[in-house]
Amino acid sequence: MRKTNIPAIQTIFLGGIARLLPILLCCVLAASAQAPAPDSPQIEAKAHALLAKLTLEQKIELLGGVDSMFTHAVPTIDLPRFKMSDGPLGVRTWGPTTAYAGGAALAATWDPALARKVGEGLGHDARARGVHVLLGPGVNIARSPLAGRNFEYFSEDPFLNAAMVVPYIEGVQSQGVIATVKHFALNNQEYNRHNASSDVDERTMREIYLPAFEAAVTRAHVDAVMNSYNLINGVHATQNAFLNLKVLKGEWGFKGILMSDWDATYDGVAAANNGLDLEMPSSRFMNATVLLAAVKDGSVKESTLDDKVLRLLRTEMRYGFLDRPQFDPADSPYSVPDRAIALDGARESITLLKNDGHLLPLDSSKIKTIAVIGPNAYPAVTGGGGSSYAHAFEPVSILTGIANFVGPNVHVLYSRGLPEFTDVIQRTHWENGVKVDVYPSTDFTGTPETYTEPRIEAGNPGRRHSGGEVTRSIRYTASYKADKAGRYVLVATCPTWSHEAFTLIVDGKPLPAPPRAEGQAPQSAILDLNAGQTIEVSVEYLPDSPTARLSVGIAYEPDLISEDVRKIAADADVVVVAAGFDEPTEGEGFDRTFELPWGQAALIDAVTAANPHTIVTLTGGGGMETRSWLGKVPALLHAYYPGQEGGTAVAEVLFGKRNPEGKLPVSFDRSWNENPSAPYYYPIKGADTSLHVTEVGKPPVDYVIPHVKYDDKLMVGYRYWTTTGKHPLFPFGFGLSYTTFNFSNLQVPASAQSGSTVTVSFSVTNTGNVAGAEVAQLYVSDPSATVKRPERELKGFEKVRLDPGETKHVTLTLDARAFSYWDELAHKWTIENGKFVIRVGDSSENTPIHADLTLN
Numbered sequence: 029m030r031k032t033n034i035p036a037i038q039t040i041f042l043g044g045i046a047r048l049l050p051i052l053l054c055c056v057l058a059a060s061a062q063a064p065a066p067d068s069p070q071i072e073a074k075a076h077a078l079l080a081k082l083t084l085e086q087k088i089e090l091l092g093g094v095d096s097m098f099t100h101a102v103p104t105i106d107l108p109r110f111k112m113s114d115g116p117l118g119v120r121t122w123g124p125t126t127a128y129a130g131g132a133a134l135a136a137t138w139d140p141a142l143a144r145k146v147g148e149g150l151g152h153d154a155r156a157r158g159v160h161v162l163l164g165p166g167v168n169i170a171r172s173p174l175a176g177r178n179f180e181y182f183s184e185d186p187f188l189n190a191a192m193v194v195p196y197i198e199g200v201q202s203q204g205v206i207a208t209v210k211h212f213a214l215n216n217q218e219y220n221r222h223n224a225s226s227d228v229d230e231r232t233m234r235e236i237y238l239p240a241f242e243a244a245v246t247r248a249h250v251d252a253v254m255n256s257y258n259l260i261n262g263v264h265a266t267q268n269a270f271l272n273l274k275v276l277k278g279e280w281g282f283k284g285i286l287m288s289d290w291d292a293t294y295d296g297v298a299a300a301n302n303g304l305d306l307e308m309p310s311s312r313f314m315n316a317t318v319l320l321a322a323v324k325d326g327s328v329k330e331s332t333l334d335d336k337v338l339r340l341l342r343t344e345m346r347y348g349f350l351d352r353p354q355f356d357p358a359d360s361p362y363s364v365p366d367r368a369i370a371l372d373g374a375r376e377s378i379t380l381l382k383n384d385g386h387l388l389p390l391d392s393s394k395i396k397t398i399a400v401i402g403p404n405a406y407p408a409v410t411g412g413g414g415s416s417y418a419h420a421f422e423p424v425s426i427l428t429g430i431a432n433f434v435g436p437n438v439h440v441l442y443s444r445g446l447p448e449f450t451d452v453i454q455r456t457h458w459e460n461g462v463k464v465d466v467y468p469s470t471d472f473t474g475t476p477e478t479y480t481e482p483r484i485e486a487g488n489p490g491r492r493h494s495g496g497e498v499t500r501s502i503r504y505t506a507s508y509k510a511d512k513a514g515r516y517v518l519v520a521t522c523p524t525w526s527h528e529a530f531t532l533i534v535d536g537k538p539l540p541a542p543p544r545a546e547g548q549a550p551q552s553a554i555l556d557l558n559a560g561q562t563i564e565v566s567v568e569y570l571p572d573s574p575t576a577r578l579s580v581g582i583a584y585e586p587d588l589i590s591e592d593v594r595k596i597a598a599d600a601d602v603v604v605v606a607a608g609f610d611e612p613t614e615g616e617g618f619d620r621t622f623e624l625p626w627g628q629a630a631l632i633d634a635v636t637a638a639n640p641h642t643i644v645t646l647t648g649g650g651g652m653e654t655r656s657w658l659g660k661v662p663a664l665l666h667a668y669y670p671g672q673e674g675g676t677a678v679a680e681v682l683f684g685k686r687n688p689e690g691k692l693p694v695s696f697d698r699s700w701n702e703n704p705s706a707p708y709y710y711p712i713k714g715a716d717t718s719l720h721v722t723e724v725g726k727p728p729v730d731y732v733i734p735h736v737k738y739d740d741k742l743m744v745g746y747r748y749w750t751t752t753g754k755h756p757l758f759p760f761g762f763g764l765s766y767t768t769f770n771f772s773n774l775q776v777p778a779s780a781q782s783g784s785t786v787t788v789s790f791s792v793t794n795t796g797n798v799a800g801a802e803v804a805q806l807y808v809s810d811p812s813a814t815v816k817r818p819e820r821e822l823k824g825f826e827k828v829r830l831d832p833g834e835t836k837h838v839t840l841t842l843d844a845r846a847f848s849y850w851d852e853l854a855h856k857w858t859i860e861n862g863k864f865v866i867r868v869g870d871s872s873e874n875t876p877i878h879a880d881l882t883l884n
C-alpha cells in the first residue's frame with residue numbers, strides 16, 4: 029500500500045491546520061476503505077432498505093448509465109452517481125495519466141506479481157481521479173493476429189490469461205476500485221463487431237474462450253463484467269441467457285454488476301430477462317417506456333429488476349462508496365511510483381526473437397554512432413487505438429530512450445525514414461485530376477453529381493455536402509502514370525474510428541482486402557508498373573459523415589525512403605529500425621493487416637543494404653509479416669505496446685543493462701494464411717441471418733447477422749502447431765536471453781489419484797555468464813485420451829531469476845482442471861484416467877524434460 033505520503037502533505041500544509049483537516053479526513057476515510065468488504069448481513073439489510081424506498085421508475089432509471097461514464101444518482105436516497113473510466117492500459121478517460129504496458133505486453137512478462145502491481149497502480153490512478161469503476165481488463169483470446177484489440181487483451185492461451193488477469197483484478201480492487209472484466213464473450217475480432225455472431229461449440233467455449241472470465245469471477249472476485257458487442261451462437265451477448273444466466277451468474281456465482289458495452293444493447297426486455305444489469309452509456313432499451321410496460325404486462329418481473337438494483341447497491345456498499353469519497357488526495361494523478369511500474373512492464377515484456385552472432389547486447393563503449401530510424405522511433409508509440417488509448421504525461425520514445433541511455437559520448441542519428449501519410453497524398457500527381465461522382469444513394473445508384481478535384485484527400489469533396497443525413501456513395505476515378513519501372517505503393521486510409529468503408533480498384537479489378545464493416549484499417553498495395561504505364565485507379569467510398577474523410581495516394585516505392593536514410597545508416601556503427609503498428613493502424617473497431625504498414629518493409633530493406641548491423645524493433649499486438657526481410661536482419665525485438673516507458677526499456681535491453689526476459693504470448697506466424705483461424709476468421713458466405721430491432725421512438729431496424737464459424741475449434745495458436753507437428757516462425761512461449769538456461773531433475777509421481785492435486789518439481793540453472801530470468805513452462809499432454817485433445821496445453825509456469833551458475837528448484841502444483849477436458853455430452857469437466865505426459869521447457873516447442881504420470 030502506498031498511503032505513506034501523508035506526512036509530506038502535512039509538511040506542505042503545516043501553516044494551515046484548518047485547511048489540512050478535510051484532506052486528512054479524506055485520507056483516513058479512504059485508507060480505511062480499501063479492498064471491498066465481504067458480503068455481510070448488514071450490507072444485505074441496508075441494500076434492501078434502500079431498495080424499499082425506490083419507486084419502480086427510480087429502479088429502472090438505475091439500470092442505465094448517464095453522461096457517457098456515470099451511473100445514475102438517486103438524490104431521494106442519497107445515492108450519488110458513480111464515475112467510470114476506460115482502461116485497461118491506463119485510467120484514460122479523465123486526462124493524461126500513466127500509460128502501462130498493454131495486455132499483450134503484460135502477458136509477455138509471464139509475471140503475475142507484476143500484473144498485480146499494474147492493477148494496484150491503476151487503482152491509485154483511479155482514486156486520484158475519483159473513479160469508482162475501471163473498464164478493464166480485457167481477456168479475450170488472441171485467436172488471430174489481425175484482431176484489432178489483441179494488444180489490450182493478453183494471449184492466445186486461457187491458462188496464461190487467467191494467471192495474469194487474477195492478480196491484475198485483485199490489484200485494482202485492493203485499492204477500492206471496481207475492475208470490469210471485458211468483453212464477455214467471444215470478441216475475437218473487430219470485424220462488424222455489433223452484428224457478427226461468433227458461432228462456437230460449447231467445448232471450445234469452455235476450454236479456450238471462457239476460462240479467463242471464469243478465473244476473474246471465481247478466483248479474483250471481479251465486481252463488474254462487461255458484455256461484448258457481438259452475438260454468440262446467434263444471440264447478442266447482452267441478452268444471452270446461456271452466458272449471462274447459466275454460466276456467469278449461475279455456475280460461477282457472479283454477484284456483481286453485469287454491464288453492457290457502450291451501445292451493445294439491442295432489446296430492453298430480452299436484456300432485462302437475460303442477465304444484463306446496467307445498460308451503458310444510457311438506457312436506450314432498458315428504459316421506463318419499455319420496462320414499465322413490460323412489468324405491467326408480466327413479460328419482465330419486478331423482482332428481476334430488483335435483483336439488478338440490489339447488485340448495484342450491494343457492490344457500491346461493499347466498496348464503501350456511500351460512506352467515503354472516492355477521490356483520494358494521497359494518490360497523485362502524476363505518479364512517480366506508477367512510472368516505475370510502467371517501466372517494469374516494458375522491461376519485462378520485451379522479447380528478443382533473433383540475435384545472430386550475438387549482435388546484442390551492444391557495447392556502448394565501442395559504439396561511436398548509432399542511427400535510429402523508422403516511423404515508430406519518434407514519437408513514442410505507447411498503445412494501440414481506440415477506447416484504451418492512454419495519453420501519457422511524458423512518454424519516452426525509442427529515439428529518446430536510446431539517446432538518454434547512451435549520453436553525450438555516442439552520436440545519435442535519426443530519420444523517420446518514411447514520409448507522413450499526408451505527404452504521400454499531397455505529392456501524388458493524378459493525370460487530369462480526379463473525377464468525383466457523388467451518388468445520392470449508398471450503393472452508387474442514381475444520377476451522380478460530378479466534379480473534378482486535384483487529389484483524393486480528406487475534406488475535399490465533402491465541402492460540397494456538409495450537413496444533413498449521410499446517404500451518399502462516392503466514386504473517385506483517376507489515372508496515374510508511372511515515370512519509372514518498378515514497385516509503386518498505393519495507400520489509402522479513412523478514420524478507423526467510424527463506419528466508413530472503401531474499396532480500391534485498379535484497372536477495373538478490386539484489390540484483395542479482408543471483409544470489413546464498422547472501421548476499416550488503412551490499406552496499401554504494391555503495384556509493379558512499367559515505365560510510362562498508365563493505370564486507372566478508382567475508389568468506391570461509403571462515407572458516414574457529411575465530410576468525406578478518405579485519402580488515397582500513390583508513390584514510387586524507392587522514393588518513399590527518405591534521402592538521408594541510406595547515408596545515416598551507412599555512417600552508423602549500428603542501426604535500430606523502429607517498425608510496426610501504431611494507434612491509426614491497429615486498434616478498436618477494425619481488424620489490422622498482417623503486413624507491416626506501407627513502406628516499412630522497403631525501409632528495412634534499404635537500411636540493411638546500407639548497414640548489415642541492423643536491429644529491428646516491432647510494435648504491435650502480436651505477430652506480423654517479417655519473412656520478407658528477416659533473413660537480412662541479425663537482431664529482432666518485439667516490444668508489443670510497451671506503455672509510456674517503452675523507449676527506456678528498449679534502450680536498456682539493447683545495451684544489456686537489462687537481460688531480455690519476455691516470452692511470446694502468441695504463436696508468431698510467417699503469413700496470415702498459415703494461422704489456424706485463417707480459413708474461418710471471417711463469415712461464411714451465405715450464412716447470414718437477420719435480426720429485427722425495435723427501439724422506442726425509432727423506426728424498426730433489420731440487421732444482417734454474419735456468422736463467423738469457429739471451426740478451428742480448440743486448435744488455437746500453439747495447440748494447432750504442436751498437434752499438427754508443424755512449426756510457426758516463432759513458437760508461443762519463445763524468447764531469447766543474453767544467457768542460457770538448463771532444465772533438469774524433473775520429479776513427477778508415477779501415478780496419482782484422478783482429481784487430486786499433483787505436485788511437480790524440477791530445477792532451472794543459469795548456465796551462462798550474466799544474470800537473467802527464464803520462464804519455465806509446464807505443458808500437459810493426454811496421449812491416452814479417446815476424445816481429440818490438443819497435443820499439449822500450458823498448465824503451469826514460473827519465472828525464475830538466476831545469477832550465473834545459480835540453480836533454483838521450482839515446484840508447481842497441478843489441480844484437477846489441468847488434466848480435464850469439457851465433456852460435451854455430460855456438460856462437465858472430465859478427466860479420462862490413463863497416461864499423461866508432463867513436459868517442461870522454455871517454449872511450447874522446446875520442452876527438454878518430460879515424465880509420464882498415470883491417473884487412476
Ligand code: BGC
Pocket residue numbers: 114115163210289290415
Ligand atoms: C469499448 C469498451 C469501452 C467502452 C467505453 C467501447 O467502445 O468496446 O471497451 O470500455 O467503449 O469507452
